[in-house]
Structure formats: C-alpha cells, structure tokens
Amino acid sequence: MGFAREFEGSTRMNGPDEDRYVGQRVRMIRARRGISQQVLADLAGLSRSAIAKYETGERPVDSRRTLLALAKALGVTLGDLTGQVEERFDPSVAGIHGSVLAIETALWAAGNITPTAPKRTLDQLASAAREIAALKLECNYAELGPKIAPVLTECYQHARDTRGADRDRAWDILAATAHTAAAVLKNFGYQSLAWTAAQEAEKAAHNGGGTAAHAAAAFIRSQIMLSRPDGLPAALESATSAGAALGGLAHTAGEMELCGMLQLQVGLVTAAMGNDPTPHFDEATEQTVRRTYAAPNTSLLSDPTFVKANVVLWRMSAAMERRDAEQVLTLAPQLRPTDLPSEGRRAQYFVEIGRAQAMRRNYRGSLHALLHAEHAAPQKVRNMTHVRELAGQMMRSARRDLTAGELGRLAQRVGVVSA
Structure with a gap:
C-alpha cells in the first residue's frame, strides 16, 4: 500500500491534550469570542467547511495568507495562532529566549x-x-x-x-x-x-554612514510587516521605496547584497499579495551578477547568502505563497542544496519541497524532505510553523503503526505531540 494511501481514512492517535496545531487555537479563540464558524468564515473570506477542517486538524493551516486572514478576523497576532509563546520554553532554543x-x-x-x-x-x-x-x-x-x-x-x-x-x-x-x-x-x-x-x-x-545598514533595516521592517494582518501594503512599500532610494548608492559587495535582498523581499510580498513576482526576481538575478564585480566591503554588514541559487529558493517560496506546488517542484531541480551558502537556506529548500509534496498528497516525499530540512538546521526547523502543521496533520491522519516511526519521532521533536 502506498504511503499516501496509508494516510487516508485512518484514525487519530493523539488525545486533545496532546494535539497542538493552529486550527486548535483558532477553535479556542473563536469560542472565547463567541462567534460561529460561519461568522469567522465570513470575516476571514473563507468557507465554513474550510474553517471546520482547520479546527479539527483535517487540513493544516500552511498558507501565510490564510494565517493572516484568520488572525485579522479573530483580532490576534500570528504568534497567538502559531504558539510562539509556548516555543519559548523549548530547551533547544533557550539561549535566544x-x-x-x-x-x-x-x-x-x-x-x-x-x-x-x-x-x-x-x-x-x-x-x-x-x-x-x-x-x-x-x-x-x-x-x-x-x-x-x-x-x-x-x-x-x-x-x-x-x-x-x-x-x-x-x-x-x-x-x-x-x-x-x-x-x-x-x-x-x-x-x-x-x-x-x-x-x-x-x-x-x-x-556612521552606510548604505548597507539602511537596506538591512528596511528589509527587516518589511519582513516584520509581512507577518502582520493588514501589513502587506506597508511591507511592500518599505522594501520598494528603500530599494529605489538605495539601489543607485550600492557600490560595495555588501551593499549590493543587501539591496538585492530587498528585491527578493519585494518579490515575496508581491506573491503574497497574489501578483506576479517574476520581474523582481529577474532583477535580483541580475544583481547577483553585478555583485561579482563590486568593490570590496567597507562595512561589516553583508549577506553572503545573496547568490543565484538563493534567488531560485526565493522563487520557490513565492510559489508556495501562491500555493503553486507544481512550480515549486519544477524549480527545485534548478539548484543543488550545496549551492546555498548557509544551513538555514538549505533547510528552507527542503521545507518548501515538503510543503509542495504534501499539497500533492505525496506524504512520504513530504516527510523525507522535512527530515532533510531538520538535519540541515534543527533549531530553525523545529520552530517553524509550516513544519509543525505538516507533521501534526500527518500524525492526525496516519495509521498507528506509522506514528511510531520517523513521523512520530519528528512530531515529538517539533512539539506537535508529547514525547
């Protein structure tokens, strides 16, 4: 029997005290607000059946657009839905918290x-x-x-x-x-x-002067606004205006890298807004070429991950924003994970493949990709909402004999079920 078939129509193994997923928090907050599934669906621009599937864990909330819509409708932050407060007690990342x-x-x-x-x-x-x-x-x-x-x-x-x-x-x-x-x-x-x-x-x-620091600050501000309900226009404006103002001032390698990251951010926000990000990623690709002829850095600020392979990775992430699994899997062979110059980027590459495979109901492929991601950057991956949602959804759908294997151990490590 195929892995996808093994996941269909099977029973849940986890009790309500052990399950941890976004839909569970949606249900709890909705109940406290005293609103029905239909009212929440209307406020979030979703169907009532979709809300029901999220709340029961039948469908993972693995879309930024859906997360933002639910957070806005419920009047909460993304952290309230994703459980980031609970993650602060995770010993693997206690150093940062x-x-x-x-x-x-x-x-x-x-x-x-x-x-x-x-x-x-x-x-x-x-x-x-x-x-x-x-x-x-x-x-x-x-x-x-x-x-x-x-x-x-x-x-x-x-x-x-x-x-x-x-x-x-x-x-x-x-x-x-x-x-x-x-x-x-x-x-x-x-x-x-x-x-x-x-x-x-x-x-x-x-x-102290420095184009790189201005570009870096604008990039972070845009990323923060990208995680806020109603924040997409501000996220786009922050990255776009800074890129236009600073692009012509970038002469050193580090300045070009950070201005190039602004182009990637513009592309990602554009995709999150439902529009075509291709021109921005094309511009970023050209920037990687110009960067090779840039003057040496005069500032500590730089971003060595700004390479052609990383642009392909951002194209994959943008495709996932648009829920285009086929494009993700088409782009994936265009780079080798070893071409990505950081563990975090390599982990992101496998996470995007895992998300795309799950959308195609290829759960074995999804699990395989998530395990590769975890191996590359365990502290990062074990605290990613998308990974927890996918692992939790598969655990809730899997047969009992499968949950004791790699899937069950992954679910424990990412914190969606108790050890």
Whole structure:
C-alpha cells in the first residue's frame, strides 16, 4: 500500500491534550469570542467547511495568507495562532529566549550600563560581531543569543567615548550586530523588539554612514510587516521605496547584497499579495551578477547568502505563497542544496519541497524532505510553523503503526505531540 494511501481514512492517535496545531487555537479563540464558524468564515473570506477542517486538524493551516486572514478576523497576532509563546520554553532554543531581556536592556540603555567585564577593543568587537553573524547563518541560536547584548552595549560605549574613524567603526559594528539581532528576534516572535533593533541599526547608519545598514533595516521592517494582518501594503512599500532610494548608492559587495535582498523581499510580498513576482526576481538575478564585480566591503554588514541559487529558493517560496506546488517542484531541480551558502537556506529548500509534496498528497516525499530540512538546521526547523502543521496533520491522519516511526519521532521533536 502506498504511503499516501496509508494516510487516508485512518484514525487519530493523539488525545486533545496532546494535539497542538493552529486550527486548535483558532477553535479556542473563536469560542472565547463567541462567534460561529460561519461568522469567522465570513470575516476571514473563507468557507465554513474550510474553517471546520482547520479546527479539527483535517487540513493544516500552511498558507501565510490564510494565517493572516484568520488572525485579522479573530483580532490576534500570528504568534497567538502559531504558539510562539509556548516555543519559548523549548530547551533547544533557550539561549535566544533567555537572552531577550538582556538584548532589550542593551538597546534601551544604549550603553548606559555598569560594566561587569573588561572593555573589548574595536577589533575584538568586530570579531565578535562576525562570529554572531556566522552563528546566525548556521542557525545556532542557542550559542548566538547570549553574545548579542554585550556587543551592543560595548559598541554604544565606544561610539559615545571615541571620535573620528573609531567612532564610525563602532557605529558600523553596532549596525551589523543590531541587524543580526533584529533578524533573529523576528524569527522567534519578538516582533516589537525586532523593530527596535532595526531602528537602532538604521540610527547607527545615520551616525556612521552606510548604505548597507539602511537596506538591512528596511528589509527587516518589511519582513516584520509581512507577518502582520493588514501589513502587506506597508511591507511592500518599505522594501520598494528603500530599494529605489538605495539601489543607485550600492557600490560595495555588501551593499549590493543587501539591496538585492530587498528585491527578493519585494518579490515575496508581491506573491503574497497574489501578483506576479517574476520581474523582481529577474532583477535580483541580475544583481547577483553585478555583485561579482563590486568593490570590496567597507562595512561589516553583508549577506553572503545573496547568490543565484538563493534567488531560485526565493522563487520557490513565492510559489508556495501562491500555493503553486507544481512550480515549486519544477524549480527545485534548478539548484543543488550545496549551492546555498548557509544551513538555514538549505533547510528552507527542503521545507518548501515538503510543503509542495504534501499539497500533492505525496506524504512520504513530504516527510523525507522535512527530515532533510531538520538535519540541515534543527533549531530553525523545529520552530517553524509550516513544519509543525505538516507533521501534526500527518500524525492526525496516519495509521498507528506509522506514528511510531520517523513521523512520530519528528512530531515529538517539533512539539506537535508529547514525547
């Protein structure tokens, strides 16, 4: 019997206390609001039968557009639906969650903190900032988290206490570290603090100069707005206007990389809005070529993931935004995972394939892809809503003998069922 057939018409193995999925939270919040499935369907622009399937777990909520529509209709955040608050107790990423208060204090205090360790030199801080950026590319959030706040604080202090080139350099290191902090905080549901970090990165750019930091801040702001109900127009405007203003100023490799990432973000938002992102991805592809002839970096800020293979990956993600599984699977052979220069990107590649295979009801192919993704970047993948939704939906549909195998173990690791 084929894997897809094995998943059809079978019984659920998990009790209501063990199941964890978006539709369950939708049902709970809807009940607390005192509205019917039909009313929620009307508010979200969905059918009542779709709401019923989401709430029972028969269908996973694996579309950003659906998530945003449900969040808006219920008057909640995406984190309320995806369970990001619960993830903060996951020991595998405790390093980042346990560091949030220190990062917040560092950003708010802007260096006005009593030192508890010898002050590092700018060379040492630059090395620490590079290490933080490298850990982000490796998706090693547990080790990355505690390193951010001290670097921020010491950069603020250097910027306050020095002048001239040293002061500019301190602002540059601060901008790079604040950008990394913003990206990580955004990924783990701390949207407001991520916005603050992006603002601090841009403030550093104003003080020390730097096209790269302006582009990086606009990119993060656009990504944050992309996760907000009614935020798509603002997400598009942030990336589009910054790209138009900064594109002509980009001369170094890092500046071109970050301006190119803005083009990719414009394409993704355009797809999320239901429009054709192709021109933006074509422009990004051309930018990868121009980047090879760029001047060397003068700033710490850069994005080494901005390569041709990554543009193909973003095309895959945009296709999933439009729920075009066939295009995802057509694009996938156009790159090799090893061509993607970070574990996080390689994991995303396999996640998009897993989502597309699930849409085609090829559940064995979906599981195989999700396991590859987890192997590439376990801390990232085990905290992804799409992965939890797919694993949970397959667990709720699978036969009992299958849930004890790789699928069951994956479901435990991503937290959709109890160990």
